[in-house]
Amino acid sequence: MAQQDRAVRTRQELIRSAAExxxxxxxxxxxxxxxxxxxxxxxxxxxxxxxxxxALGEAVEAAAARTLLHVTGHVxxxxxxxxxxxxxxxxxxxxxxxxxxxxxxGFGLGSDAAWRGGALLARQWQDWVRLTLTVARxxxxxxxxxxxxxxxxxxxxxxxxxEVLGRDDARWYARRAVTSFWRLTLPQLAAxxxxxxxxxxxxxxxxxxxxxxxxxxxxxxxx
Amino acid sequence: MAQQDRAVRTRQELIRSAAExxxxxxxxxxxxxxxxxxxxxxxxxxxxxxxxxxALGEAVEAAAARTLLHVTGHVxxxxxxxxxxxxxxxxxxxxxxxxxxxxxxGFGLGSDAAWRGGALLARQWQDWVRLTLTVARxxxxxxxxxxxxxxxxxxxxxxxxxEVLGRDDARWYARRAVTSFWRLTLPQLAAxxxxxxxxxxxxxxxxxxxxxxxxxxxxxxxx
Numbered sequence: 001m002a003q004q005d006r007a008v009r010t011r012q013e014l015i016r017s018a019a020e021x022x023x024x025x026x027x028x029x030x031x032x033x034x035x036x037x038x039x040x041x042x043x044x045x046x047x048x049x050x051x052x053x054x055a056l057g058e059a060v061e062a063a064a065a066r067t068l069l070h071v072t073g074h075v076x077x078x079x080x081x082x083x084x085x086x087x088x089x090x091x092x093x094x095x096x097x098x099x100x101x102x103x104x105x106g107f108g109l110g111s112d113a114a115w116r117g118g119a120l121l122a123r124q125w126q127d128w129v130r131l132t133l134t135v136a137r138x139x140x141x142x143x144x145x146x147x148x149x150x151x152x153x154x155x156x157x158x159x160x161x162x163e164v165l166g167r168d169d170a171r172w173y174a175r176r177a178v179t180s181f182w183r184l185t186l187p188q189l190a191a192x193x194x195x196x197x198x199x200x201x202x203x204x205x206x207x208x209x210x211x212x213x214x215x216x217x218x219x220x221x222x223x
Numbered sequence: 224m225a226q227q228d229r230a231v232r233t234r235q236e237l238i239r240s241a242a243e244x245x246x247x248x249x250x251x252x253x254x255x256x257x258x259x260x261x262x263x264x265x266x267x268x269x270x271x272x273x274x275x276x277x278a279l280g281e282a283v284e285a286a287a288a289r290t291l292l293h294v295t296g297h298v299x300x301x302x303x304x305x306x307x308x309x310x311x312x313x314x315x316x317x318x319x320x321x322x323x324x325x326x327x328x329g330f331g332l333g334s335d336a337a338w339r340g341g342a343l344l345a346r347q348w349q350d351w352v353r354l355t356l357t358v359a360r361x362x363x364x365x366x367x368x369x370x371x372x373x374x375x376x377x378x379x380x381x382x383x384x385x386e387v388l389g390r391d392d393a394r395w396y397a398r399r400a401v402t403s404f405w406r407l408t409l410p411q412l413a414a415x416x417x418x419x420x421x422x423x424x425x426x427x428x429x430x431x432x433x434x435x436x437x438x439x440x441x442x443x444x445x446x
Contacts, residue, residue: 026337028252119391150403161384168342180373
């Protein structure tokens with residue numbers, strides 16, 4: 001392996017290990033030594049890549065933000081079924097949370113009182129929800145009496161709730177839980193024309209998304 | 224002041240200070256010294272009341288659980304409007320979160336990776352929601368096609384979401400945010416007979432609840 005490849009892999013392994021250590025003990029309680037041990041990397045090698053624990057936290061957050069972007073995709077201004085896309089993406093996001101310590105760590109940092117970086121991932125999710133619902137409104141997929149802000153807030157909050165509850169009890173990451181929310185809200189949210197065909201449990205397009213490989217630069221698959 | 228009164232007040236002040244220190248920096252990053260300084264209490268006095276930081280965490284959680292019980296009340300098997308009670312109580316809980324560092328710290332510990340006590344408050348809230356919705360079903364206030372678990376999960380998750388998002392941005396604690404969720408779900412949740420009279424923004428009974436004093440043993444008012 002070329003030296004540069006090895007450096008890239010070491011960096012990725014350090015980010016992955018930091019995410020796991022932060023996720024188990026919180027940012028404040030995690031030490032650079034624990035992260036080195038978990039990654040099988042010397043202190044010297046760690047400091048070659050990261051100045052300190054804060055820099056590792058920033059790298060975890062940035063990698064998690066890329067994963068989130070990978071899960072959501074960019075907001076498609078001409079998507080034919082923006083409401084179904086929102087439902088499918090909420091399922092894909094919660095499913096990804098259940099199996100991806102890096103993504104969990106990214107959301108976790110945002111609500112960790114010891115982390116000074118702010119809630120980057122929650123805001124990125126909220127922005128995506130708002131833009132997608134704006135597309136839905138423009139295309140007539142939202143019921144006329146739905147206030148856009150209501151829908152944005154409810155969808156953002158419920159996914160944040162699944163994330164935080166799932167930390168203590170993984171059943172909150174089950175597809176059933178996300179489906180519950182949509183069964184309750186879709187009849188109100190969806191315009192008459194799309195109500196019958198919008199599937200609370202996720203459309204068939206969701207199955208293929210679940211199988212997508214992880215983002216390469218955030219989560220190396222060939223290990 | 225009698226010596227016993229003073230001991231009770233010192234204990235309460237230590238719990239209050241611990242909640243504030245945990246809330247600002249997380250459990251792991253909080254030191255017993257910080258808590259002593261904030262409470263204006265010597266190390267000796269702290270150790271008279273609490274063996275260590277873990278014991279302080281348990282006391283914070285127990286006091287927050289009492290506050291939560293104070294906010295929800297016991298589930299009233301014969302309540303005339305259980306669905307409105309659920310709406311009002313969710314508003315009261317989020318409002319209380321916005322102004323009560325002790326209650327926030329109790330929920331916060333449940334999702335703090337460094338805390339080993341489990342998510343006591345989230346489960347207490349979920350149990351209350353489940354029992355209240357069970358009463359609603361029995362009395363015919365829930366629409367017939369609503370699956371009880373769907374409603375329990377959605378209501379539990381969205382309030383957990385407001386709690387975790389509000390840590391970074393207090394606008395999530397605004398009544399408007401909670402109302403958003405109910406506007407989207409009540410039309411689906413409520414039986415025809417109660418739909419029109421169930422108020423998403425909270426009933427007039429809510430106003431009097433907001434003004435209730437805090438629970439004395441958790442949060443001394445005469446300071």
